[in-house]
């Protein structure tokens with residue numbers, strides 16, 4: 001493994017701009033704001049080599065132009081004209097090598113939060129944007145429960161130890177909801193203790209892992225009897241398939 005590390009730069013209230021860096025260079029994922037990135041790169045004397053975008057929302061791409069004004073770098077993102085700055089428009093199955101770092105990333109189409117949302121996976125990591133969160137999933141702005149179920153299922157096929165870097169620090173609130181769905185889930189109880197300790201010290205709760213999500217995330221656990229039973233109680237009827245279960249708990253969470 002190359003000699004790099006990943007830094008969580010903060011933007012706005014709860015966004016993370018995931019920043020891969022070594023001693024001299026950096027690449028950023030979803031820079032919603034250029035300012036914290038420029039401040040960090042200047043302070044650390046790093047040169048930007050690439051930008052990655054998972055989806056078109058302003059809190060993920062709003063800093064592209066400001067960074068490109070200083071560093072002429074490639075921008076890897078979805079094939080969606082709503083992100084003007086993308087130089088490499090990517091789709092399911094595409095692969096590319098991150099400049100300088102040499103990490104090969106594969107691209108997955110993971111629509112639901114937005115219709116053109118993609119994930120980047122490689123080097124033991126996945127950048128899941130606003131589709132998969134720790135213990136949660138994104139809102140369905142441009143997609144269906146079926147699409148979210150399919151997108152999450154595909155992410156869960158990555159190796160269990162894959163580190164999950166998502167777009168927001170929502171973990172503690174997500175756990176509160178997940179515990180309403182599954183009060184007897186011991187993994188959730190343990191994670192709540194850990195996540196609160198991290199936040200009390202103003203530290204990120206992320207990255208998660210694919211294994212952790214399988215153990216704690218109600219939107220992934222839609223085949224678990226306890227999750228199905230809770231969804232049935234919320235819906236007031238018997239739900240017969242995982243997509244209907246996901247739809248019910250997504251609706252429940254929207255008003256939680």
Ligand SMILES: [Zn+2]
Nearest residue numbers: 055057113130
């Ligand atoms: Zn978003």
